[in-house]
Amino acid sequence: MKDGAQYELEDGGGERARLVLSGPYLVSTIGAVDDELRGLEGDPKTIDLSGVSEIDTVGAWVACNLAARHNAEIVGANERAKRLLNAVHTAGNTADIRPSRRPVWERVPERMGELVHEFGQGAVGMIGFLGQILLATLSLIRHPSRFRGKALVRQMELVGVSSLPIIGLMSFLIGIVIAQQGAVQLAQFGAETLTINLVGRITLRELGVLMTAIMVAGRSGSAFAAQIGTMKLTEEVDAMRTIGISPMEALVIPRILAAVLMMPLLGFFASCIAIIGGAVIGDLMLGIPFTTFLARVQEVVPIYDFYVGLAKAPVFGLIVALTGCYQGMQVEGNSEQVGLKTTKAVVQAIFMVIVLDAFFAVFFTEIGWG
Known part of the structure; x- marks a missing residue:
């Protein structure tokens, strides 16, 4: 050296x-x-x-x-x-590199309090956002010429038509799994033919709409949050306000309407594909002809199961779109917020859909549609 x-x-x-x-x-x-x-x-x-x-x-x-x-x-x-x-x-600093860690009996209650406070703030913010949407809707009713029909059609294509392949594939596989596992369990009691009842009722009433809502939340809800969040970050939303265009009318309402209108159709499509998947397994494993399986579904599934699924679908669509648009409008600061809010939108939408599905199950059972 x-x-x-x-x-x-x-x-x-x-x-x-x-x-x-x-x-x-x-x-x-x-x-x-x-x-x-x-x-x-x-x-x-x-x-x-x-x-x-x-x-x-x-x-x-x-x-x-x-x-x-x-x-x-x-x-x-x-x-x-x-x-x-x-x-x-x-310039030297003798401070500790890491802050002192408080005992767990102090940290856990404090963190729980923070989460409760954040939940309360989120609920208040969501209610306020819903109020803004209602005001924008009333304004569009008074001035229908401002309604963006092309934006609605475009969002309906993105939410509905473009998601048909993945929802169809998922539903077909779910129908196969339900039929196969159901047949294995029912075979222990010599009741394999009840697989038709199982597949028909569970897909039309619960899983068809529920799994579709989860898929739409992961696909379209995340897209809503990312698109609007990026527009917030690049100040396009502020520019729209500056030139007199309401972001609620131009961005939020078309997306919410598209999700609400397309969810019943997607849910019905998913249920039909799932039943077809069950019929395939019935033909291959149980010896039930494909057409007989489909005809038997019409006899054993009450019509109110179909109505229950259709009634839940637009509510789930509203929740998914509302959560995605709300989280997108909350983006500010830097690009990391887009990813965080998108993730939050998907998690909150799926959580709220499952909770609402549980409430619907209890409600329809109480009114005799169980």
Whole structure:
């Protein structure tokens, strides 16, 4: 290390040793001796910088750390070195790198309180957002010429038509799984033919609409949040307000109407495909002809199961679209917020759909449609 940073630990003759630093102590040269200086076993009384040819902030920081670690005095520094040493010394911070961690019995209640507060704020914000939508809807009723029909048709295509393949595939596989597992369990009681009842009722009443809502939340709800959030971030929403266009009328209402209108159709489509999947398994595993399976579904499934599924579908569509648009309008600050709000929109929409489905199940059972 002829041209690099060097050091030498001189014996003090019964006293504490002297550490002599020499060469350039720069960020580009100090790496070779930094590890050795950190593991220095001796305990020098002084640190001599008279042999240091050049020094920068990093070199001064190393020298100050050495002096503090060994309780040594720095000598032989030139004027430049002294200025750097003073600057580094006064800029030092003895605070802990990590804050002290409070006991769990303090942290858990505090975090629970924060979550409850955030939930309350979110509920109030959602109610206020719904109020804005109602006001915008009333304004459109008074001025129907402002209604954006092309935007509605475009959103209906994105929410409904474009999602048919994935919803159809998912529903077909769900019908196969329900029929196969149901047949295996019912075979223990010699009641394989009741698989038709199981597939027909559970798909038309519950799983068809519920799984469709979850798929729409993951596909369209996230798209709503990401699209509107990006527009908020690029100030397009503010620009719309500036030129006199209501973001509620132009962005939110077409998306909500598209989800509300398309969900019953998608739910019915998903239920039909799931029944077809069950009929395929019935033909292959149970020996029930395909057409017989479909005809039997019409006989064993009450018509009110169909009505229950249709009644839940637009409500689920409203929840999914409302959550996605609301979270998109909450984006502000930076691009990370788009991802966070999109994730939040999907999670909240799925959670609320499942909770509402449970309430619907109890309600329809109480009125005799169980």
